[in-house]
Amino acid sequence: MRRRDPQTDSAAVLLALVIIGFAFILGLYSMHTLYFVVLALVPAAFAAIIEPRGQRAATISIASLTLATVTPLVLSTMLAGKQRDLLMSAEAWSFVGGAILAGLAIFLCLPAAAAWHETGRAKRRIEALRKRQQEIEETWGSEVRTTVAR
Amino acid sequence: MPDDTSSAGRGTPEKVGTASNQEAMLSGNYVLSPNTPVPAYAGHALTAVEVTDRRTAAEPLVGLVCSGDVVPRVEAMEALRGLDKDGALPLRDFGAVDWPDNKQRMAAIYPQARGGRLALAGPLPAWQIIDAFWKPVIPALTEMHGRAVIHRAIRPDNLYIRDAGGSALALGPCVAVPPGYDQPDIYEPLETASADPTGRGEGSTRHDMFALGMTAVAMLLGREPGAGVDKDELMIRRIELGSLAAVIAPENVPPEIADPLRGLLTDIGGERWTLKDLALWLKGGKIAPPLTRPTTLAAKPLAIAGKQVRCTRSLAHMIGRAWSEGAKLLRGEELRRWLRQEAGDAASAALVEHVLREPDPEGGGFDNDVLLAARAVIALDPQGPVRYCGLAVAPYGLGPFLFDAAKNREKMEIAVSLVDQGLLQKLADRQPDRRRATRQVINFERLRRWITSPQAWEGLERCIYDLNPRLPCLSPMTGGKWIANGSALVAEFDQKAQGPNPELKIDGAAAAFLAARIDADGYTLMALMSPETVEEDVLLDAIHLFADEQVNLNLRPLPGIARWCGKLGQRIAESIHHRPTRKELLSRIEAAVPEGNISALYKALAIDGLKDADKRGFDDAKSGWERIESEIWAIERAAERIRLHAWRRGRDNVPLASGAGSILAFLATLFLDSIR
Numbered sequence: 150m151r152r153r154d155p156q157t158d159s160a161a162v163l164l165a166l167v168i169i170g171f172a173f174i175l176g177l178y179s180m181h182t183l184y185f186v187v188l189a190l191v192p193a194a195f196a197a198i199i200e201p202r203g204q205r206a207a208t209i210s211i212a213s214l215t216l217a218t219v220t221p222l223v224l225s226t227m228l229a230g231k232q233r234d235l236l237m238s239a240e241a242w243s244f245v246g247g248a249i250l251a252g253l254a255i256f257l258c259l260p261a262a263a264a265w266h267e268t269g270r271a272k273r274r275i276e277a278l279r280k281r282q283q284e285i286e287e288t289w290g291s292e293v294r295t296t297v298a299r
Numbered sequence: 300m301p302d303d304t305s306s307a308g309r310g311t312p313e314k315v316g317t318a319s320n321q322e323a324m325l326s327g328n329y330v331l332s333p334n335t336p337v338p339a340y341a342g343h344a345l346t347a348v349e350v351t352d353r354r355t356a357a358e359p360l361v362g363l364v365c366s367g368d369v370v371p372r373v374e375a376m377e378a379l380r381g382l383d384k385d386g387a388l389p390l391r392d393f394g395a396v397d398w399p400d401n402k403q404r405m406a407a408i409y410p411q412a413r414g415g416r417l418a419l420a421g422p423l424p425a426w427q428i429i430d431a432f433w434k435p436v437i438p439a440l441t442e443m444h445g446r447a448v449i450h451r452a453i454r455p456d457n458l459y460i461r462d463a464g465g466s467a468l469a470l471g472p473c474v475a476v477p478p479g480y481d482q483p484d485i486y487e488p489l490e491t492a493s494a495d496p497t498g499r500g501e502g503s504t505r506h507d508m509f510a511l512g513m514t515a516v517a518m519l520l521g522r523e524p525g526a527g528v529d530k531d532e533l534m535i536r537r538i539e540l541g542s543l544a545a546v547i548a549p550e551n552v553p554p555e556i557a558d559p560l561r562g563l564l565t566d567i568g569g570e571r572w573t574l575k576d577l578a579l580w581l582k583g584g585k586i587a588p589p590l591t592r593p594t595t596l597a598a599k600p601l602a603i604a605g606k607q608v609r610c611t612r613s614l615a616h617m618i619g620r621a622w623s624e625g626a627k628l629l630r631g632e633e634l635r636r637w638l639r640q641e642a643g644d645a646a647s648a649a650l651v652e653h654v655l656r657e658p659d660p661e662g663g664g665f666d667n668d669v670l671l672a673a674r675a676v677i678a679l680d681p682q683g684p685v686r687y688c689g690l691a692v693a694p695y696g697l698g699p700f701l702f703d704a705a706k707n708r709e710k711m712e713i714a715v716s717l718v719d720q721g722l723l724q725k726l727a728d729r730q731p732d733r734r735r736a737t738r739q740v741i742n743f744e745r746l747r748r749w750i751t752s753p754q755a756w757e758g759l760e761r762c763i764y765d766l767n768p769r770l771p772c773l774s775p776m777t778g779g780k781w782i783a784n785g786s787a788l789v790a791e792f793d794q795k796a797q798g799p800n801p802e803l804k805i806d807g808a809a810a811a812f813l814a815a816r817i818d819a820d821g822y823t824l825m826a827l828m829s830p831e832t833v834e835e836d837v838l839l840d841a842i843h844l845f846a847d848e849q850v851n852l853n854l855r856p857l858p859g860i861a862r863w864c865g866k867l868g869q870r871i872a873e874s875i876h877h878r879p880t881r882k883e884l885l886s887r888i889e890a891a892v893p894e895g896n897i898s899a900l901y902k903a904l905a906i907d908g909l910k911d912a913d914k915r916g917f918d919d920a921k922s923g924w925e926r927i928e929s930e931i932w933a934i935e936r937a938a939e940r941i942r943l944h945a946w947r948r949g950r951d952n953v954p955l956a957s958g959a960g961s962i963l964a965f966l967a968t969l970f971l972d973s974i975r
Contacts, residue, residue: 225972252957255957289920
């Protein structure tokens, strides 16, 4: 088992304290809002459990988008004084669901798109080279072909 | 445009008449009638037929048609045409004619002597020999010698009386057979008398002088000198007693012509009277005849092959004739003892010892009987011909001799072995004319190399063509036509290539002919014989050869050859890798072939440095192609890795992308939530 980095540990403790702090403040304001936030972050937490340490791209993607969606909802509820129950708001959950799906889409599509792009580029290069070979063969005949490279 | 297809004679041979009445025509004027022979002019290897001149039908003419078994003297024909002296039958014309055997024969046209041929019915008085023979003949012979022609056929049965009722004799024809071919041995000087009739060589003016003297003796005797005496016996007598004394007793020689006869019939060539001497004597001048130096004869003869010999030279003659017995004698002590003690010729005994002690290095350190006898004869009689295994040939008579030998397998093998053993070089080395000998030795060495060569264009045929510069091509490809030079042969090939089977494959005989006549090199000839086996560069040489010959034919179109060369050209063009250049060459070939212009074809293909540049370009292209292939291979091989790398990079960029997405999500949520 890898030894944990003490700096990382302290950052995690600090983050946990911040989160607990925020949760406490949120709990003081409204337990339903706190539940809403916790439930919204469940998919991110689930991703964090599934993904190995150091490769938590899905966790980051889903968590960041979820938080980016949850934060304005909570803040608008807290600051504007609107009396609404986020936990029961279908609209709020639809925003959160969209954010989770968007995060998941970024996680799934970005590597595939990058791989597709590179494969296409290699194919285009091979096509250009084959065309050059064909030109050579047209000028010098098929005798220039060799099997050395194969 | 002049026609050069027939180099022999002036006219193109043409066939006239029908199959049942075949007549041949020469130069458009002379009509030869094969069915009307003239026996008085016929010989061993020639047919004599009546000839009519279309222009002056009144003059009786005779055509001497060569049989093809021996080599006619075409150079002599060229030199003697137009010679008109009373003392010789004038050669009117010559050339190849179509003969009823469907072959072309060389024919020489002479006027028939109205007085007929000399018939020796009895002895002639000396004055008649002088007036009727020597006086008219000498100016003619002088003219012939001036034209560098040696007659080599002076004998009684080749003398004619030109005018009916006249008495002046004229020399008969001498051009239809090799020099000395029809001469009985007695009319030949000792140097060539024992040589085969085809191998006597051109000889020198001294040969004619000897024949003049011996013919005079025949007239004195009223018969052939030495008639009835065994051939070898007569030769031994001539060597030991002298040619004159061997055939006529001194007391029977009329004193009024004794001096010229002694002068003409001396066996020492250098002392023999010349035409000038004889002409001076005829005008009353006093010329001292050569001193008679009797040959030292052994008191006790040596018996060999049933003959008794008394001197070294007659011994050499008999060793040459009976080489098997001669070799046994040479290996024994008796011969050397006889030479020293009886013949008093220690030098010859030493020569024999030298021959025995130092075997021919070419013979593998041991001389067989044939070689031993031949080497001993050369040592003992260096003036005589090479005598080998029963054959005898003078060094300068090798051409017609080899041509004749080629017709008989056994004789051919002996002749080839004779040349291969280097005997001719050995004999030439021992002859007095050093400059000529050196030239000849070089030539003999070349012949020796050729005669045993396995190359199709060398071998015996090459030697025959080289030694007989006017011999026609003997290849079956010529269909029996008299084709005497390279250009004419090329023109014949063109005719053949225009036929239904345009494939031209030259046989060994034609290749040897081209090698000898136009110095075609071996690779070129190989290209002509089997074009599929040679490199393209060599094919170009073959086209070059035909282009040169087309120039010799005054650029006459040769469509058949051009078509064939076009195929070779296509192969050359197709060997060029660079497609645009190849296309250009093929279009040039296509343009040149229908015009029959081989020179244009050659020029189209002979581009300096083309092959090298093409090779360099091709090599570069090949390596370029390889480089690209390697690059493609590398890309394909790395594709999975690149894809994986790109996927990982994409995954690593997810936080960044999700950061940007978060901002968008934040703003979107804020906006949507605010408008609710």
